[in-house]
Amino acid sequence: MNTSTHTPAHYEEVIRRYFKACNDADYQALVDSFTPDAVHYFPAGLPEVPWRGADMIARRWVWCVSELGSQWTIEKILVSHNSPEAVIEWTHWKNKSGTALRGDEWYRFDPVTGKIAEIRAYYASPADKAVQLNELVGFDYRGRGYHLKSGQRNDAPHRVVPA
Numbered sequence: 001m002n003t004s005t006h007t008p009a010h011y012e013e014v015i016r017r018y019f020k021a022c023n024d025a026d027y028q029a030l031v032d033s034f035t036p037d038a039v040h041y042f043p044a045g046l047p048e049v050p051w052r053g054a055d056m057i058a059r060r061w062v063w064c065v066s067e068l069g070s071q072w073t074i075e076k077i078l079v080s081h082n083s084p085e086a087v088i089e090w091t092h093w094k095n096k097s098g099t100a101l102r103g104d105e106w107y108r109f110d111p112v113t114g115k116i117a118e119i120r121a122y123y124a125s126p127a128d129k130a131v132q133l134n135e136l137v138g139f140d141y142r143g144r145g146y147h148l149k150s151g152q153r154n155d156a157p158h159r160v161v162p163a
Contacts, residue, residue: 006114008079011086014114015077015107019090022072025065030058035110040119041136050138069095075102084109 014033021029034054042049051057064070076089086107093100101123108118120136135141142148 006084006109006111008081008086010114011079011084011107011109012077014109014116015086015088016074018116019072019074022061022070023065025062027058027062030061031055033116034058035113035115035117038115038117038119039138040121041139042121043123043135044137046137050136068097069093071095084111084114 017029018033020026021033031054034057036054037052038054038057040051040057042051051060061070071093073091073093074088075091077086078088079086086109087104088107089102089104091100091102103121103123105122106120107116109115110117120139122136
C-alpha cells in the first residue's frame with residue numbers, strides 16, 4: 001500500500017529537476033533534491049563509493065561537469081503507482097573525452113518529503129572479471145532481502161525491508 005502523499009507525477013518531476021541540476025552543476029538545487037542522509041550507490045570501479053549525504057552527492061556531480069564535461073539525458077522513466085520508487089534509463093555524456101556511458105538507476109524517495117533518499121546506479125558495461133560477484137559497492141543486499149547465491153528459490157513472498 002502506498003503510504004506516501006506524493007503522486008507518481010511528483011516523483012517524475014523530482015527526477016527531472018535533479019537531472020537539470022546535474023547538467024547545470026547547480027550545487028544548491030542538487031542538495032535540495034535529496035534527503036540530508038541520502039546515499040548514491042555505484043558499481044565497483046569508482047573511488048570513494050558509495051556517495052553518502054546530499055552535500056557529497058552534489059559536490060561530486062558539480063565536479064563531473066567541471067572536469068569531465070558531463071551532461072546527462074533521461075531516456076526512459078518508470079514510476080511506481082503504489083510505492084515511492086522509480087527507475088530510469090539514462091546516458092552520461094563525458095564530453096571532454098568524447099565518451100558516453102549508459103545505465104539505469106533505481107530511486108527510492110522519502111515518502112514524507114518526496115525527496116530522493118537513495119539511488120542505485122547500474123551500468124551497461126562489461127562485468128569486472130576480477131571480482132566474484134559484481135554488485136553495488138556498500139549496498140546491503142542481505143538486509144534488503146536479495147538472493148545471495150544461485151539456486152535460491154524465487155517463490156518466497158516479497159518483503160519490504162526498511163532502508
